[in-house]
Amino acid sequence: MKALVLERQHELAIRDIDLPGEMGPDDVRIRLHTVGVCGSDVHYYTHGRIGPFVVDKPMVLGHEAAGTVEAVGAGVSALKVGDRVCMEPGVPDSGSRASRLGMYNVDPSVRFWATPPVHGVLTSTVVHPAAFTFRLPDNVSFAEGAMVEPFAVGMQAATKARIAPGDTAVVVGAGPIGIMVALAALAGGCARVVIADLARPKLDIAARYQGVIPVDVSKEDLAARVSALTDGWGADIVFECSGSPRAWEGLIALLRPSGVIVAVGLPLAPVPLDVALLTTKEIRIESVFRYAHQYDRAIALMASGRVDLKPLISATFPFEDSIAAFDRAVEGRPDDVKIQIRMDAA
Ligand code: ZN
Numbered sequence: 001m002k003a004l005v006l007e008r009q010h011e012l013a014i015r016d017i018d019l020p021g022e023m024g025p026d027d028v029r030i031r032l033h034t035v036g037v038c039g040s041d042v043h044y045y046t047h048g049r050i051g052p053f054v055v056d057k058p059m060v061l062g063h064e065a066a067g068t069v070e071a072v073g074a075g076v077s078a079l080k081v082g083d084r085v086c087m088e089p090g091v092p093d094s095g096s097r098a099s100r101l102g103m104y105n106v107d108p109s110v111r112f113w114a115t116p117p118v119h120g121v122l123t124s125t126v127v128h129p130a131a132f133t134f135r136l137p138d139n140v141s142f143a144e145g146a147m148v149e150p151f152a153v154g155m156q157a158a159t160k161a162r163i164a165p166g167d168t169a170v171v172v173g174a175g176p177i178g179i180m181v182a183l184a185a186l187a188g189g190c191a192r193v194v195i196a197d198l199a200r201p202k203l204d205i206a207a208r209y210q211g212v213i214p215v216d217v218s219k220e221d222l223a224a225r226v227s228a229l230t231d232g233w234g235a236d237i238v239f240e241c242s243g244s245p246r247a248w249e250g251l252i253a254l255l256r257p258s259g260v261i262v263a264v265g266l267p268l269a270p271v272p273l274d275v276a277l278l279t280t281k282e283i284r285i286e287s288v289f290r291y292a293h294q295y296d297r298a299i300a301l302m303a304s305g306r307v308d309l310k311p312l313i314s315a316t317f318p319f320e321d322s323i324a325a326f327d328r329a330v331e332g333r334p335d336d337v338k339i340q341i342r343m344d345a346a
Contacts, residue, residue, distance in 0.1 A: 156288045
């Protein structure tokens with residue numbers, strides 16, 4: 001099968017590669033239609049590794065995917081040939097203790113697309129468990145279907161926050177995930193979401209959504225703005241989506257007593273935390289690793305019209321230009337949110 005293969009750090013190729021294609025009774029085979037380019041795919045390309053995960057042999061990239069079912073295993077009843085679907089890229093061991101407890105996203109044995117040594121889906125077809133494959137309603141496009149994966153991270157963050165109706169949230173970092181978190185927080189009941197960043201173009205994109213208040217932290221003091229908006233009380237929730245150790249310095253000061261910090265971004269270095277301040281305000285800290293049980297509800301929100309992710313798709317490349325798509329993602333244009341690849345020609 002033709003695929004976009006990361007041969008090693010800095011080297012991509014479109015070439016034939018042998019991929020596992022054997023179907024079990026509970027699997028479906030999907031012809032891929034659209035695959036989004038994720039920050040993690042780009043990081044493997046530019047750095048060859050993410051933490052302990054090292055690309056030490058050629059690996060197909062891509063894990064944000066939608067397509068059409070073209071074969072179903074004998075034991076599959078919930079899906080049929082021709083269904084338009086999107087897929088959860090992480091498949092846990094269903095018998096593991098974490099899976100049995102419902103937190104399959106932190107199962108140590110989870111196999112996640114385009115995380116070494118597991119191949120991704122920038123190719124023509126993939127075999128996947130039906131249990132991790134979700135039908136798309138007619139009014140949700142393939143392009144939107146491929147956005148469900150990053151949006152599910154926002155859904156997980158909003159769920160972990162335990163939002164109450166009318167809450168005020170702050171999102172630090174207006175990258176793709178920060179914007180997804182802001183939209184999930186609004187859909188989850190926040191009255192308003194302050195989103196803070198240094199990059200004006202992405203703030204402007206986020207600000208097109210009703211309820212989002214952009215704060216350009218190169219020009220404005222975030223704490224003063226949050227204080228003014230909440231009559232000095234503080235925000236109910238802060239979502240840290242920048243991954244910047246420095247961003248953590250002022251987080252507790254943004255919160256009301258007994259507010260919550262949700263850690264979404266992954267800082268590359270340890271972060272100092274003022275535990276005394278944390279304790280005297282009784283701040284709760286939650287963290288998010290990918291997602292569990294979010295796909296069906298993410299799709300329901302998109303189908304209802306409550307969440308529109310289409311404005312976040314900045315550019316779409318045909319598969320034969322997928323190396324150009326990655327090079328554009330590496331450029332990191334300030335007004336690019338999500339770049340996608342159409343797989344029709346794969
Ligand atoms: Zn992703």
